[in-house]
Amino acid sequence: MNQLKTIIMIMVAAVLLLAACAEPDNKVKIKTIDNVEIEKIKEMTGTYVGDNSKVNSIVQSLAGGETVKGIDLSGEEIKVTYGYEEGSEISEEQMNEYWFNGKNIDKKNFYYNAIYLTLLVPNAKGFEFTIDESTVQVTREQIEKELKEEFKDYPDVNDEEAVKQFIEKNKSKLKELASEEYQAFQ
Template sequence: MKRITAIFILILAAAVILAACSEPAHKVKITKIENVNMEKLKKMTGTYVGDNNKVYSIVQSLPGGETVKGIDLSAERIKVTYGLEEGSGISQEQFNKYWFNGKNVDKQNFYYNAIYLALLVPNSKGYSFEIEDTTLDVTRQQVEKELKEEFKDFPDVNDEEAVTKFIDKNKAKLKELASEEYQAFQ
């Protein structure tokens, strides 16, 4: 009986060790629109394209930010390339499930990110987002035109306090603007 118990304990210990080894040590969750930390974003209001670290921090805080492969800030345009980096803690399956789920998540994220970059980075002149074969290029004027048509109280983006209040008041509508049904910047 003691021998059976000892064998059982050894088998159980081996199973636990194998299960622990098969799980990734650090699994990263990719941020979705509904999970964006608005308080963190609002603290970065008034960031300028010349502040590379802050712009990068904003982009990483937006949907899909954990999959940013590169940022180009030349000519005061924010160009973001998304992809899967080795060692990121994100599996190919997780990456594909997030970006290419058949519900146009890529486009929704791009529109959402363009809206928030227009609000938070007042000197940016345009936005470009790219992932595999999908690209969105939009100018600041296009984004602002749509936002001003939608919101009569659209703030001066150089007034950080007004932008923060605007985001608080309109975050649900801003999310809706990026939705598949709306996508105003085409």
């Protein structure tokens, strides 16, 4: 009987030790291209640059959105600055691991986000994304040119229903385009 109690106590101690060492469930993870909620952002189709809160919501719903420090919508352009903010739920270490992992995640995310902003915000003339010293700047024309070459069924961005259907039909290809061929936009 004492041996059984000892074994149970050791098992309880091991479980508690593992639980204490595990990453907390409430730790905020930075959104990657793979876990962007397409259904959520698709519903924001037809947002205009003048609607600051909706544009902000779109940007924060896209890849890296938890690290947005600021958005500037002047001149009908969407300029997003990413980085670490004191007091954020994201640690500086998490932010650095996410953005500076040596896999060009910044450029892939920037082009992915530009593709979706092109589709969702029809009056945006251009996009600028900055993290530390890395900046990517593209125009709507550059993004649309690539999308029209890639997709023969590229919709009129003013037709919200057509855009939603296009996103649903092509979400995998849009992700692939940003992830593997982001150089096409340079």
